[in-house]
Each structure stands twice: as C-alpha cells, then as structure tokens.
Amino acid sequence: MPLFDVYPLYNVTPVSGKGVHVYDENGTEYLDLYGGHAVISIGHAHKNYVAAITKQVSQLGFYSNAIQNPLQHELADKLEALSGCKDYELFLCSSGAEANENALKLASFQTGKSRVVAFSNGFHGRTSAAVAATDNKNIIAPINAQQAVTILPLNDIEGVKRELEKGDVCAVIVEFIQGVGGLDQGSAQFFEQVDLLCKANNTLFIADEVQSGYGRSGKFFAFQHYNVSPEIISIAKGMGNGFPIGGVLIHPSIEAKYGMLGTTFGGNHLACAAGIAVLDTIKEENLMDNTNTISAYFMEVAKSIPEVKTVKGRGLMLGLEFDFEVGELRKALIYKHHMFTGGAKNKHVLRILPPLNITKAHIDQFFDALKAALKAMTETV
Numbered sequence: 116m117p118l119f120d121v122y123p124l125y126n127v128t129p130v131s132g133k134g135v136h137v138y139d140e141n142g143t144e145y146l147d148l149y150g151g152h153a154v155i156s157i158g159h160a161h162k163n164y165v166a167a168i169t170k171q172v173s174q175l176g177f178y179s180n181a182i183q184n185p186l187q188h189e190l191a192d193k194l195e196a197l198s199g200c201k202d203y204e205l206f207l208c209s210s211g212a213e214a215n216e217n218a219l220k221l222a223s224f225q226t227g228k229s230r231v232v233a234f235s236n237g238f239h240g241r242t243s244a245a246v247a248a249t250d251n252k253n254i255i256a257p258i259n260a261q262q263a264v265t266i267l268p269l270n271d272i273e274g275v276k277r278e279l280e281k282g283d284v285c286a287v288i289v290e291f292i293q294g295v296g297g298l299d300q301g302s303a304q305f306f307e308q309v310d311l312l313c314k315a316n317n318t319l320f321i322a323d324e325v326q327s328g329y330g331r332s333g334k335f336f337a338f339q340h341y342n343v344s345p346e347i348i349s350i351a352k353g354m355g356n357g358f359p360i361g362g363v364l365i366h367p368s369i370e371a372k373y374g375m376l377g378t379t380f381g382g383n384h385l386a387c388a389a390g391i392a393v394l395d396t397i398k399e400e401n402l403m404d405n406t407n408t409i410s411a412y413f414m415e416v417a418k419s420i421p422e423v424k425t426v427k428g429r430g431l432m433l434g435l436e437f438d439f440e441v442g443e444l445r446k447a448l449i450y451k452h453h454m455f456t457g458g459a460k461n462k463h464v465l466r467i468l469p470p471l472n473i474t475k476a477h478i479d480q481f482f483d484a485l486k487a488a489l490k491a492m493t494e495t496v
C-alpha cells in the first residue's frame with residue numbers, strides 16, 4: 116500500500132541517533148540542528164530516557180484513564196517544580212494540535228463564547244479549531260473554516276482591543292516566538308497589553324508553548340520572558356523527546372467537570388515515563404543554562420557572517436534570515452555537509468532547533484559548513 120503522499124522528503128534514512136547526531140543506514144553521521152522539528156530536547160537515545168522507557172514498557176506500557184496512574188502525578192509535580200508554574204492543573208494528551216484544540220475548547224466552555232483571535236503567520240496545528248486559528252489558507256479545509264477566527268497582525272494592539280471589546284471572543288492564542296512562521300516575536304508591550312485586555316474582557320489568554328516550551332527559549336516557557344499570566348498553556352514537542360505526549364496547563368479558575376475533556380492515549384504509562392525522564396534530565400544537566408550559553412555564542416558568531424541579514428528567535432529556537440530563499444542551502448547542508456536544519460513559511464529563514472545539550476564545538480562545525488556552502492553557492496552563480 117503506498118503512503119499518502121503529503122510530505123516532500125529529503126533522500127536520507129536515519130536509522131539511529133545519539134546525542135546531537137543521527138546516523139543513516141550506511142553509518143554516515145549527521146549533525147541534527149533541526150531536532151526532528153524542535154522535538155529532541157535532551158538528545159537522541161539519552162541513557163536516562165532509554166532506561167525509563169525500557170523499564171516502563173516491560174512493566175506496564177498502557178492502561179486507560181479510568182484507573183489511578185501515579186506517574187501522571189509525578190509528571191505534573193515535576194513539571195510544576197521545573198517550570199515554576201505554581202498555579203495550574205494539568206491535562207495530558209498526545210500532540211501539539213490536540214493540546215491547542217483542548218485549550219481552545221476549554222476557553223469556549225469557560226467563557227460561553229466562540230470567536231478566537233490569533234495572529235498573522237501563526238501556526239497552532241492541524242485539527243479543527245487549531246488549524247482554523249493557523250494563518251495558512253492552504254491547510255484549512257471548508258469544514259475547519261466554519262470556526263470563527265480573526266487573524267490580526269502581531270503588535271496590532273488596537274486591533275486586539277477592538278475585537279475583544281465586541282464581547283464574543285473566548286480566547287487569544289499566541290506563540291511568543293513563532294515557529295513555523297519564521298521566528299517573529301511580538302513586543303513585550305504588546306504581549307503585556309494583550310494579557311490585560313484579555314483579563315478585562317472575559318477572554319482567556321492561551322500561550323502556545325508547543326514549540327517554544329520545555330526550556331527551548333532559555334526559560335522553561337517563552338511567555339516567562341514577559342510580565343504575563345496566561346490562563347492556559349499548551350505543550351508538546353520537547354516534552355517527550357520524541358515520544359508522542361502533549362498537555363495543557365490550566366488555571367484553577369477554570370473548573371474541571373467529568374467528561375469535559377478526554378482521550379484514550381493521553382497520559383499513558385509509557386508517555387509519562389518518557390516525560391518524567393525528560394524533566395529529570397533537563398534539571399540534572401542544567402539544559403536551560405546550556406541553552407542560554409550556546410544561544411549567546413551562536414548569535415555572536417552569526418553576526419560575523421555578512422550573508423546573514425538578521426538573527427531571529429531566542430534560546431535554541433533560532434533563525435538565520437538571508438536575502439535569498441534557503442531551499443538550496445538546506446540541501447547543500449544535508450547532502451554535502453551532513454547537517455539537518457529547518458525551513459519556515461518565510462522562505463528566507465533557516466531554522467536552528469537543536470537538542471538542548473548541543474555544544475560550542477557543534478556550533479563551530481555548523482558555521483564552518485555554512486560558510487563553505489555559501490561560498491560554493493556564490494561560485495556557481
């Protein structure tokens with residue numbers, strides 16, 4: 116049976132990974148500056164992670180959400196401690212889109228309203244309400260377009276005020292650092308005013324931390340760089356280092372009711388074991404400190420490369436903007452220099468989303484390859 120052909124593929128077949136590297140079937144080593152799309156947080160095949168999953172699967176891989184599961188409480192407690200988010204409750208699910216879908220649903224349940232405000236170039240996933248709040252007409256089917264969503268430019272505080280004062284907006288959803296869009300960020304003043312406007316208008320503020328969370332921005336959550344208090348925080352990607360797990364942190368002003376949310380797979384034993392190993396490792400290995408150190412180094416070196424027009428993002432959620440489209444550059448980096456990087460909706464941006472335990476030596480290796488690839492490109496023009 117052929118696979119439903121929805122992904123343009125690179126002709127590389129990774130079969131194993133270790134730390135910041137993956138290896139293809141011929142043993143060729145690739146430096147992973149893409150982290151499987153910001154998913155690999157603690158590194159490929161980390162020993163703590165392998166041990167935790169192996170132990171758990173040999174005991175009990177799965178049981179439904181109808182029984183006691185102490186691993187969910189351990190995960191929630193460790194998440195609270197490491198994130199510093201003291202005032203939230205946790206709902207577990209299995210992906211980023213599902214986390215946002217539940218976040219939007221909760222906002223609608225809580226406020227009794229249904230319109231959503233989201234932002235240009237934002238990406239929130241591919242399910243019903245999440246995709247409707249995503250600014251990409253090509254991935255919104257007519258069935259999704261039935262959702263009432265208003266997309267505003269980032270930093271358009273007057274627009275947010277105007278829409279919220281109409282009284283029918285249940286949620287404002289935002290990526291504090293845009294991922295798929297290309298690493299744009301709103302201003303501190305904008306985010307802080309949105310937070311206040313939400314509180315004044317019975318609208319819930321949703322921080323989509325699916326990509327920017329779990330230390331990637333240099334703080335546990337990207338919203339923590341600002342003076343804001345979102346009622347709902349959605350998480351996934353780095354949370355499981357590749358194991359499918361997502362979640363929603365929910366302010367206790369939103370009252371839980373039986374049946375309000377639910378899932379078969381969310382919070383299963385194996386997912387929790389993966390999630391706990393990730394939190395323990397981020398803490399034990401000080402990966403947020405490493406993120407900040409490496410980020411500062413990356414930005415400094417990037418600024419010395421004349422072809423780089425702008426260095427975007429924060430922490431290890433970074434983008435290099437060029438005045439040309441980066442498709443050919445990415446191919447040269449993969450096929451010639453054996454390095455994975457990411458693209459964005461903004462085709463001039465090369466995305467860098469490595470595991471959080473990457474070192475300065477790996478960054479040097481990347482910049483040497485980048486300079487060589489850029490030189491080869493100018494020579495062939």
Ligand SMILES: Cc1ncc(COP(=O)(O)O)c(C=O)c1O
Pocket residue numbers: 210211212213215238239240241290294295323324325326327351352
């Ligand atoms: C900010 C953001 N939200 C939501 C999603 C959707 O996550 P998933 O692909 O796990 O459904 C993504 C995926 O790239 C994302 O970057």
